[in-house]
Amino acid sequence: MKFYPPLIGITTSGQNQTGSFCVRREYIDAVRLAGGLPMLLPPGEPNLATVLEWVDGILFSGGGDIDPAIYNGASHPTIYNVNAERDRFELSLAQLALHSDIPILGICRGLEILVVASGGKLVTHLPDEFGETIAHRAQQTRPCEHSIQITTGTRLASIISPGEAKIISWHHQAASTIPTAWRLAAQAPDGVIEALEHEYHPWAIALQWHPELALNDTRQQRIFRTFVTAAQHRKAAFSQKTG
Numbered sequence: 276m277k278f279y280p281p282l283i284g285i286t287t288s289g290q291n292q293t294g295s296f297c298v299r300r301e302y303i304d305a306v307r308l309a310g311g312l313p314m315l316l317p318p319g320e321p322n323l324a325t326v327l328e329w330v331d332g333i334l335f336s337g338g339g340d341i342d343p344a345i346y347n348g349a350s351h352p353t354i355y356n357v358n359a360e361r362d363r364f365e366l367s368l369a370q371l372a373l374h375s376d377i378p379i380l381g382i383c384r385g386l387e388i389l390v391v392a393s394g395g396k397l398v399t400h401l402p403d404e405f406g407e408t409i410a411h412r413a414q415q416t417r418p419c420e421h422s423i424q425i426t427t428g429t430r431l432a433s434i435i436s437p438g439e440a441k442i443i444s445w446h447h448q449a450a451s452t453i454p455t456a457w458r459l460a461a462q463a464p465d466g467v468i469e470a471l472e473h474e475y476h477p478w479a480i481a482l483q484w485h486p487e488l489a490l491n492d493t494r495q496q497r498i499f500r501t502f503v504t505a506a507q508h509r510k511a512a513f514s515q516k517t518g
Contacts, residue, residue, distance in 0.1 A: 281331035281506035283311040286365055286385070288338050289318050289358030301487040302336050302382075308490060309499035311506065318364035323371050332378040332506030335365060335385030337485065340448060343399055346391045351399040353447055366392050373476060378505040380498070381481035383446050386471065389481045395454035398467075401447055405465045411444045418445035418488060423461045423469045430472050431460040431480060434501050435494040442469070442484035442495075449483055457481075478505040 283306045287298040296317035306313040311332070320326060327333075339356025343349060345366070369392035372379050381389045387397055398404050401411055409421050420443055427437040440461075450468045453459055460480065461470035473479035480502070486495035 279510075280310055280312040281503055281510045282314050282329065283332045283334055283503065283506060284314050284316040284326060284330035285334045286336050286361075286368070287315050287317045288356075289361040298336050299487070301485075301490070302334060305487040305490055305496075305499045306334065306503065308496065309503040311499075311503040316368075318358070318361040320364065323368050326368065327371060327375055327377055330377070331510040332380070332502060333368070333372050334502075335369065335379070335381040335388050335481075337383035337385065337445070339384070341384070341387055341391055341397065343397070346396045348397055348399050351403075353400050373473070373479065376477045376509060378478040378502055378509060379473075379476070379480070380502045381479075382487065383483060383485060386450065386481035386483050387448060389479070390450045390454055390457075390471070393454035393457060395457075396451045397448050398451045399448060401449060401467060404451075405467055409463055409465045409467070411449075411463070411467065412447045418443050418485060420444070421463065423463050423484070425461045425470075426459055429458070429460040430478075431470055431498075434497050440494060441492075442486070443488045444484050445488075446483055477509075478502070 285302050287296040303313045340354045341362055342357045365388045369388050410419050422439050423442050425432050425437045425440055456474050457471045458474055460472045463469050469483045471481045486498050489495040
């Protein structure tokens with residue numbers, strides 16, 4: 276029997292000034308390296324149920340900020356690249372995915388989408404609430420590295436081991452609280468929530484950092500490999516059911 280890799284849907288930005296939908300190639304590289312077949316999911320698709328029928332896993336990628344009005348948050352001068360079409364598409368897709376058994380990986384904005392889709396709120400600008408002891412976003416154009424603490428007993432700890440880990444960070448927002456049905460999986464020394472995982476969904480992990488920017492780190496690679504493996508198992512189980 277011919278092997279077909281799991282199809283991993285990756286969300287993209289909204290249309291830019293040239294009318295293009297974009298996503299950083301590191302997401303695609305990470306999925307391919309882990310054995311998945313990437314498929315881009317630009318905002319605007321009206322039939323979300325069809326998306327879930329086709330893909331075997333969904334990766335909510337990073338990008339611009341979510342409109343604070345959606346989660347009753349306050350506006351802030353640092354908010355950037357808000358795209359209403361992308362917000363609507365990803366929030367609806369996240370809600371549908373969370374009510375299915377499809378493996379979900381959220382990265383940076385992807386964590387924020389999953390938080391808001393679950394009824395949570397965001398810190399609109401981290402320095403205002405957490406200070407600048409840790410530069411989660413050293414500059415607008417450059418990520419930075421800092422440590423986090425992986426929570427013992429979590430799925431994430433079983434993937435990359437509990438305790439301290441070095442990660443690449445590039446964000447100025449984060450979850451302000453942990454939504455219902457989610458649990459803390461990692462935290463920065465300043466208290467910023469760095470990872471969440473769903474308590475009841477078969478496989479849903481959200482990371483505030485960027486593991487796709489550290490693919491030379493085997494611990495970060497394991498996140499994608501475990502995600503793609505979960506998608507492959509779901510694909511195989513579905514194939515058996517449908518004959």
